Amino acid sequence: MRISYNSKSFRFFIIFTACLCIYFAIQKKKTNEDKVILNISSSFEIRTNKYSTILGPKLDKFPNEDGVKKLFQLWKSEHGRVYNDLDEMTRKFAIFVTNLKYITKTNAKRDSRRGPLLGLTNFADWSNKEFRETYLHNIDMSKIKDTAKIVNDDVHDLPCSNPPSSLDWRSNGAVTDVKDQGTCNSCWAFTAVGAIEGIVAIKKGKLENFSEQELVDCDSESRGCEMGWVSEAFKWTIGNNGIALGSDYVYKAEKEDCKASQIRNSPISSIHAYNQVERSENGMLCAVAKQPIGMCLYAIPEDFQHYHSDEIYEGANCPVDSLETNHCMLIVGYDSKSGEDYWIVKNSYGTGWGKDGYMYIKRNTGKKYGVCAINAWAYNPIKND
Ligand SMILES: *[C@@H]1O[C@H](CO)[C@@H](O)[C@H](O)[C@H]1NC(C)=O
Numbered sequence: 001m002r003i004s005y006n007s008k009s010f011r012f013f014i015i016f017t018a019c020l021c022i023y024f025a026i027q028k029k030k031t032n033e034d035k036v037i038l039n040i041s042s043s044f045e046i047r048t049n050k051y052s053t054i055l056g057p058k059l060d061k062f063p064n065e066d067g068v069k070k071l072f073q074l075w076k077s078e079h080g081r082v083y084n085d086l087d088e089m090t091r092k093f094a095i096f097v098t099n100l101k102y103i104t105k106t107n108a109k110r111d112s113r114r115g116p117l118l119g120l121t122n123f124a125d126w127s128n129k130e131f132r133e134t135y136l137h138n139i140d141m142s143k144i145k146d147t148a149k150i151v152n153d154d155v156h157d158l159p160c161s162n163p164p165s166s167l168d169w170r171s172n173g174a175v176t177d178v179k180d181q182g183t184c185n186s187c188w189a190f191t192a193v194g195a196i197e198g199i200v201a202i203k204k205g206k207l208e209n210f211s212e213q214e215l216v217d218c219d220s221e222s223r224g225c226e227m228g229w230v231s232e233a234f235k236w237t238i239g240n241n242g243i244a245l246g247s248d249y250v251y252k253a254e255k256e257d258c259k260a261s262q263i264r265n266s267p268i269s270s271i272h273a274y275n276q277v278e279r280s281e282n283g284m285l286c287a288v289a290k291q292p293i294g295m296c297l298y299a300i301p302e303d304f305q306h307y308h309s310d311e312i313y314e315g316a317n318c319p320v321d322s323l324e325t326n327h328c329m330l331i332v333g334y335d336s337k338s339g340e341d342y343w344i345v346k347n348s349y350g351t352g353w354g355k356d357g358y359m360y361i362k363r364n365t366g367k368k369y370g371v372c373a374i375n376a377w378a379y380n381p382i383k384n385d
């Protein structure tokens with residue numbers, strides 16, 4: 001058989017072979033990339049003065065191998081992360097790479113100022129599953145429907161004629177430093193304590209750290225490190241005539257036996273009632289104008305794990321008009337930036353998360369319950385004297 005170099009089948013053969021070669025070349029390059037990226041040795045240390053801070057670059061492009069390693073190195077030193085052995089570091093590095101891919105992909109998709117701007121928080125080496133299972137447990141707020149109603153009717157209609165256009169309780173000495181709940185889902189206790197710290201500081205002129213651990217151990221209506229209710233925490237504190245200092249009843253990030261009878265309360269810490277804040281923008285504003293308030297909302301796992309900016313969070317992925325909640329935080333003020341109104345929210349994930357431990361959440365959105373149901377389940381403790 002004679003093969004003509006011009007025949008159709010010959011041309012097809014050439015094209016087919018070329019395609020195969022290109023395909024294998026790409027495959028080979030891919031596997032090489034993965035291998036090289038995962039090949040880190042324990043002696044690996046790079047000076048990373050190129051990146052002044054993790055927050056610096058906008059992280060919207062997945063860096064080259066060297067860049068990824070440098071980022072990992074810088075991130076480890078910024079967060080004081082130390083691994084037991086090379087195996088652990090290799091495993092964590094793989095998770096870090098996966099997260100970095102997600103972060104850069106998500107950031108790249110942002111159009112101008114819309115959409116979350118993510119970064120490398122102190123959870124950058126946690127899988128999203130780990131994060132969800134540790135911190136975000138859906139909780140049925142209707143369990144406490146009856147008792148969560150206004151406990152003290154006198155204060156229902158808080159007069160609120162002219163709240164200031166912006167307010168930050170941090171600069172009014174009513175907010176303690178950002179705390180870290182550790183690997184324990186006690187956000188409800190940190191939220192309740194933050195609100196009590198706030199009203200006590202406002203009424204007594206003295207800011208003290210109160211004990212989250214006491215609530216974790218003693219509030220038997222809540223579930224310790226498996227989530228709980230801010231309102232139940234207030235109820236427990238009312239019944240206990242106050243709460244211990246954090247320095248007396250130290251945080252362990254584990255539920256232990258209740259030691260309330262052995263550890264004295266801070267003498268100024270009693271609260272007398274609590275109130276569920278009206279579910280509206282104005283109701284929230286009036287409440288925050290008076291004191292820091294606790295609330296529970298629906299946290300999108302990916303957004304929360306990687307929220308690391310001072311951008312205003314809009315919760316685009318939150319369920320619409322849902323009352324579902326899985327996380328609680330403290331609102332310590334409000335402000336506006338370039339025409340956008342936002343809440344200043346204190347979280348309990350340490351300062352390596354968010355903006356120095358804080359999050360800005362959009363307000364006045366017109367959404368039924370606000371961003372991710374932020375207006376749905378808010379509570380303020382009441383202190384008479
Ligand atoms: C991994 O790194 C070490 C030390 O830098 C090097 O000797 C080794 O060849 C590398 N392995 C691969 C698969 O690249």
Ligand SMILES: *[C@@H]1O[C@H](CO)[C@@H](O)[C@H](O)[C@H]1NC(C)=O
Pocket residue numbers: 176177207208209
């Ligand atoms: C609260 O505790 C932290 C950590 O122990 C400490 O740095 C801070 O000064 C305390 N704040 C107050 C108001 O006591």
